[in-house]
Amino acid sequence: MSDRDRQYMQRCLELAAQAAGQTAPNPMVGCIIVQGEEIVGEGFHPAAGQPHAEVFALRQAGDRARGATLYVNLEPCNHYGRTPPCSEAVVAAGLKRVVVGMVDPDPRVAGGGIARLQQAGIEVTVGVEQAACEQMNEAFVWRVTQRRPFGILKYAMTLDGRIAASTGHSAWVSSPESRRQVHSLRSQVDAVIVGGNTVRLDNPRLTCHDISDRHPLRVVMSRRLDLPLEANLWQTDIAPTLVFTEETADRDRWRKLEDQGVEVVVRSPLTPSEVSAELFNRGLSTLLWECGGTLAAAALREGQIQKLLAFIAPKLIGGPPGYSPVGDLGLLRMDQALKVERSQWQAIGPDLCWTAYLDLVSGQEGVS
Numbered sequence: 001m002s003d004r005d006r007q008y009m010q011r012c013l014e015l016a017a018q019a020a021g022q023t024a025p026n027p028m029v030g031c032i033i034v035q036g037e038e039i040v041g042e043g044f045h046p047a048a049g050q051p052h053a054e055v056f057a058l059r060q061a062g063d064r065a066r067g068a069t070l071y072v073n074l075e076p077c078n079h080y081g082r083t084p085p086c087s088e089a090v091v092a093a094g095l096k097r098v099v100v101g102m103v104d105p106d107p108r109v110a111g112g113g114i115a116r117l118q119q120a121g122i123e124v125t126v127g128v129e130q131a132a133c134e135q136m137n138e139a140f141v142w143r144v145t146q147r148r149p150f151g152i153l154k155y156a157m158t159l160d161g162r163i164a165a166s167t168g169h170s171a172w173v174s175s176p177e178s179r180r181q182v183h184s185l186r187s188q189v190d191a192v193i194v195g196g197n198t199v200r201l202d203n204p205r206l207t208c209h210d211i212s213d214r215h216p217l218r219v220v221m222s223r224r225l226d227l228p229l230e231a232n233l234w235q236t237d238i239a240p241t242l243v244f245t246e247e248t249a250d251r252d253r254w255r256k257l258e259d260q261g262v263e264v265v266v267r268s269p270l271t272p273s274e275v276s277a278e279l280f281n282r283g284l285s286t287l288l289w290e291c292g293g294t295l296a297a298a299a300l301r302e303g304q305i306q307k308l309l310a311f312i313a314p315k316l317i318g319g320p321p322g323y324s325p326v327g328d329l330g331l332l333r334m335d336q337a338l339k340v341e342r343s344q345w346q347a348i349g350p351d352l353c354w355t356a357y358l359d360l361v362s363g364q365e366g367v368s
């Protein structure tokens with residue numbers, strides 16, 4: 001594995017990122033074909049149901065693919081899904097070498113694509129820029145291995161750990177720079193989830209603002225549908241909104257929401273796991289929980305959160321403990337605290353942005 005291999009794999013990741021937020025339930029994949037020193041084909045997977053990245057790169061390369069090296073950040077598929085196997089297309093095009101970022105954990109592939117290429121006499125190198133490749137498709141990997149969406153809990157809090165003043169006023173805890181970062185994150189996820197209280201208190205839009213024209217599905221969890229008649233989230237010409245409620249919810253509100261183009265779905269009892277399961281069945285991979293502390297705690301307790309994104313603003317608001325980013329987890333001793341791993345932090349404007357993963361390996365996520 002050479003520096004050139006690494007550079008070409010980084011180019012694959014750049015290409016793949018062009019479809020961020022648009023490929024679920026499929027992964028983000030980029031591919032290039034190099035003949036000698038020249039890139040003769042490039043492509044990325046734009047969306048599920050569309051051709052895979054390898055197909056676009058092969059089409060562009062044409063005859064120049066013969067004897068060339070193909071780079072791709074995910075093992076070429078070897079199955080008939082929505083599209084035919086890329087492994088066969090690669091063999092047919094006469095590639096000499098294939099460089100793969102990571103093995104595809106989808107059980108329909110899982111090494112079969114690599115084996116097929118090797119069987120055809122193609123030299124295969126696996127694991128170039130593997131960490132970056134795994135990072136890019138962390139939600140896809142989670143989805144296919146755990147059969148549920150990857151949950152990210154995002155919140156902004158003051159230095160004294162509050163997400164709002166004692167009145168519930170919260171505009172704004174973090175800086176414009178941090179909020180812009182969140183708008184950008186929304187363009188890369190499949191859905192943003194809030195509870196009814198957030199709709200009542202903040203009237204959020206949950207869009208990407210001017211970052212992108214493509215907005216995530218906006219999801220509200222409200223048991224009773226005691227929601228405002230007018231709210232930014234009911235403007236469904238901007239982006240779709242899905243409200244989860246329970247059987248006993250206010251029928252009049254229900255009808256009024258549907259009249260505004262909001263989809264209403266019943267799950268009784270309404271829990272984060274039920275919502276995640278339904279969104280999984282709809283093909284979503286990444287869910288961004290932008291909810292208050294009570295719902296955040298429920299999602300954590302039920303193991304629906306895999307990653308945390310905390311914006312910490314350099315200010316103090318004080319007041320009674322109520323508006324904390326994570327409500328009651330039922331933990332009584334400090335040694336029961338949920339541990340996080342792979343912590344990273346960076347300055348964003350005046351704020352600190354802390355990213356971490358719940359300890360997925362030991363299975364501690366989810367508190368019973």
Ligand SMILES: Nc1nc(O)c(N)c(N[C@@H]2O[C@H](COP(=O)(O)O)[C@@H](O)[C@H]2O)n1
Binds near residue numbers: 050054076
């Ligand atoms: N290597 C590779 N390149 C792409 O561009 C891809 N989209 C995939 N996806 C793999 O194939 C599965 C989806 O197949 P269909 O799009 O339904 O045919 C997906 O789960 C990945 O395993 N791989």
Ligand SMILES: [Zn+2]
Binds near residue numbers: 052076
């Ligand atoms: Zn494929």
